[in-house]
Amino acid sequence: MNIFENFRIALRALTANKLRSGLTMLGIIIGVAAVVALMAVGEGATRGITSQVEGLGTNLVSVSSGRNFQQPGVQTQSLLYSDYIAIEKAVGGLAEITPAYQIMANVINGDRQSDYSITGVQSNFTTVNSYTVARGRFITEQDGTGQSRVAVIGSQAAEDLFSSLNPVGREIQIDGTTFKVVGVLESKGTSGFTSQDDIVLIPLETGYERLFGGRALSSGKRTLTGISLSAHDSTQTDNIISTVEYTLRREHGLTLRNDLGFVVSSQTQMLSTLSTITGTMTALLGAIAAISLLVGGIGIMNITLVSVRERTREIGLRKAVGARRNVILLQFLAETLTLSIIGGIVGILLGAGIAWVVSLTGVISTLITADTILLAFGSAVLVGLFFGIYPAYQAAGLRPIEALRYE
Amino acid sequence: MIEVENLKKIYHLGATKVYALNGISLTIQGGEMIAIVGPSGSGKSTLMAILGCLDVPTKGSYRMDGQAMEKLNDNQLATIRSRKIGFVFQQFNLLARTSALENVMMPLYYDGVKGKIRQERALAALEIVGLSDRIHHRSNQLSGGEQQRVAIARSLVNEPAVLLADEPTGNLDTHTGAEIVGIFQRLNRQHGQTVIYVTHDPFIARHTNRIIKLEDGKIVGDEVVLHPFEAGTPRSDDLLGPMKSDDRKAVEDS
Numbered sequence: 161m162n163i164f165e166n167f168r169i170a171l172r173a174l175t176a177n178k179l180r181s182g183l184t185m186l187g188i189i190i191g192v193a194a195v196v197a198l199m200a201v202g203e204g205a206t207r208g209i210t211s212q213v214e215g216l217g218t219n220l221v222s223v224s225s226g227r228n229f230q231q232p233g234v235q236t237q238s239l240l241y242s243d244y245i246a247i248e249k250a251v252g253g254l255a256e257i258t259p260a261y262q263i264m265a266n267v268i269n270g271d272r273q274s275d276y277s278i279t280g281v282q283s284n285f286t287t288v289n290s291y292t293v294a295r296g297r298f299i300t301e302q303d304g305t306g307q308s309r310v311a312v313i314g315s316q317a318a319e320d321l322f323s324s325l326n327p328v329g330r331e332i333q334i335d336g337t338t339f340k341v342v343g344v345l346e347s348k349g350t351s352g353f354t355s356q357d358d359i360v361l362i363p364l365e366t367g368y369e370r371l372f373g374g375r376a377l378s379s380g381k382r383t384l385t386g387i388s389l390s391a392h393d394s395t396q397t398d399n400i401i402s403t404v405e406y407t408l409r410r411e412h413g414l415t416l417r418n419d420l421g422f423v424v425s426s427q428t429q430m431l432s433t434l435s436t437i438t439g440t441m442t443a444l445l446g447a448i449a450a451i452s453l454l455v456g457g458i459g460i461m462n463i464t465l466v467s468v469r470e471r472t473r474e475i476g477l478r479k480a481v482g483a484r485r486n487v488i489l490l491q492f493l494a495e496t497l498t499l500s501i502i503g504g505i506v507g508i509l510l511g512a513g514i515a516w517v518v519s520l521t522g523v524i525s526t527l528i529t530a531d532t533i534l535l536a537f538g539s540a541v542l543v544g545l546f547f548g549i550y551p552a553y554q555a556a557g558l559r560p561i562e563a564l565r566y567e
Numbered sequence: 568m569i570e571v572e573n574l575k576k577i578y579h580l581g582a583t584k585v586y587a588l589n590g591i592s593l594t595i596q597g598g599e600m601i602a603i604v605g606p607s608g609s610g611k612s613t614l615m616a617i618l619g620c621l622d623v624p625t626k627g628s629y630r631m632d633g634q635a636m637e638k639l640n641d642n643q644l645a646t647i648r649s650r651k652i653g654f655v656f657q658q659f660n661l662l663a664r665t666s667a668l669e670n671v672m673m674p675l676y677y678d679g680v681k682g683k684i685r686q687e688r689a690l691a692a693l694e695i696v697g698l699s700d701r702i703h704h705r706s707n708q709l710s711g712g713e714q715q716r717v718a719i720a721r722s723l724v725n726e727p728a729v730l731l732a733d734e735p736t737g738n739l740d741t742h743t744g745a746e747i748v749g750i751f752q753r754l755n756r757q758h759g760q761t762v763i764y765v766t767h768d769p770f771i772a773r774h775t776n777r778i779i780k781l782e783d784g785k786i787v788g789d790e791v792v793l794h795p796f797e798a799g800t801p802r803s804d805d806l807l808g809p810m811k812s813d814d815r816k817a818v819e820d821s
Contacts, residue, residue: 165676481674482645564621
């Protein structure tokens with residue numbers, strides 16, 4: 161009596177009843193395939209979102225006035241233009257740095273008008289925030305020093321204000337001041353929640369002098385709504401954040417005991433927030449997958465129970481010709497294992513096939529991980545074993561005559 | 568040798584006790600061929616199940632070759648069934664969709680007999696029952712008589728000390744039944760095989776050397792048949808009625 165012999169007998173018993181074996185296996189196949197396909201979609205979506213955020217640049221650090229939403233009650237501080245100068249000096253060669261002052265203002269072109277966020281920027285804005293110019297040119301240093309009334313608009317703003325016309329060289333009114341459009345930005349898509357193509361950019365100097373007025377001043381000093389830094393080396397972002405925080409404390413006379421009235425955040429931090437969200441989503445999909453596996457498990461249980469009941473007489477016969485209880489159990493174990501393993505493998509292949517077809521549609525990308533396969537396969541085998549062995553154990557415990565008389 | 572003393576099997580149906588066997592005492596020597604007869608519900612099948620170690624008695628002792636069966640545990644009984652007992656059922660009880668050869672080899676697998684020897688012994692057993700030309704037929708491709716012959720080969724393959732058959736001809740027509748009885752007779756006479764079978768057919772019973780009659784769980788008759796019928800004896804009406812010992816002697820003496 162050996163294991164090999166047991167599996168041979170199991171295989172013979174399984175092939176003697178092809179339909180029943182096939183149906184039992186089908187339960188396992190569907191359960192495993194559902195888990196694999198669903199988890200592949202979940203993992204794929206997670207990977208997709210993560211890589212989109214990473215595409216925005218993991219090396220981006222942004223500084224803004226205000227307080228972190230996680231720290232209510234903190235005294236906010238005005239972000240000054242002089243802070244920008246100090247930070248630029250402190251960060252030095254570690255990052256490209258650019259200041260911005262943003263307001264909401266009404267923009268008019270003929271009879272078309274709408275509110276846009278108007279941002280005063282410097283010439284290196286595109287480098288830091290990874291924008292590219294589609295038409296015309298971007299704001300230059302000369303535009304700043306000359307306080308030129310020029311504007312570069314986002315692709316969405318261009319479409320809204322000029323529809324199919326080429327905006328370059330045409331004029332728009334921002335809060336009543338005429339600006340000449342010199343460039344249109346390449347579309348960048350949405351970043352999580354806001355459109356990045358719905359913007360109007362003007363030279364920062366021009367903004368201070370002609371548009372922002374008194375609201376951009378704090379005790380007579382020029383303020384900023386944000387400073388963006390793009391680290392040359394993404395491993396340096398944490399270092400840059402602490403340098404920026406240190407500089408801001410120094411500039412505003414804050415000690416470490418005082419709360420920092422600024423928000424200094426990196427894309428990496430946003431990524432970790434997002435990964436919490438996608439983690440929840442994967443858990444949700446996992447829960448759905450678990451339900452489908454449970455349903456599959458109940459199917460396995462049902463068929464196995466019926467087949468063991470149906471085979472109670474066979475168990476009685478095997479006992480009558482001298483089979484010991486443990487041998488009967490081993491035989492059923494071998495049968496269920498064979499079914500589960502074959503079913504599990506076919507299920508994984510089927511699930512992978514479904515995932516592949518789903519990814520072909522282009523709507524959702526899918527990703528099959530080793531964890532998914534282990535989870536699906538392991539649970540299928542466990543479910544199959546438990547529900548197969550339990551009734552067999554009961555039948556094997558019967559006296560042969562009782563099992564033989566079982567109807 | 569089988570010795571049974573004051574054997575009782577009691578079932579509880581609600582509050583009432585049902586005595587399936589009510590004090591059976593019996594001694595069977597090796598090489599005997601015995602028929603157990605009696606009306607339905609007389610306890611024939613229960614006695615056979617206990618003799619075959621498929622069931623255990625409520626009370627009483629059962630010794631086979633001096634070994635006390637009632638003291639054995641589940642696994643020890645399995646070993647006895649595997650080595651000493653061959654059992655033939657009324658419903659044949661073959662494995663479905665499985666070849667005759669596989670069916671006959673099955674008991675040897677549980678006795679740990681190696682693959683090649685297993686096949687040789689199964690083929691020999693199938694030859695004894697005259698099914699050498701049907702070894703690869705599956706059980707559902709065989710006739711009733713052929714299925715029962717496979718079942719007999721299966722019970723023989725372990726070379727058991729005693730061959731027990733519970734109504735082996737019950738599901739077969741008269742002609743086929745007679746063939747099966749012929750096989751039992753040949754086994755008993757040529758191979759010295761101890762055979763015990765249950766039947767309610769007096770004609771089939773008269774092919775043995777001893778008829779034990781059961782009624783209400785008790786032995787009410789235990790008679791020696793001096794001149795058993797040979798297999799192939801034509802059935803005639805005057806032999807079908809129930810016979811008393813004296814009547815039979817009269818028939819035999821004439």
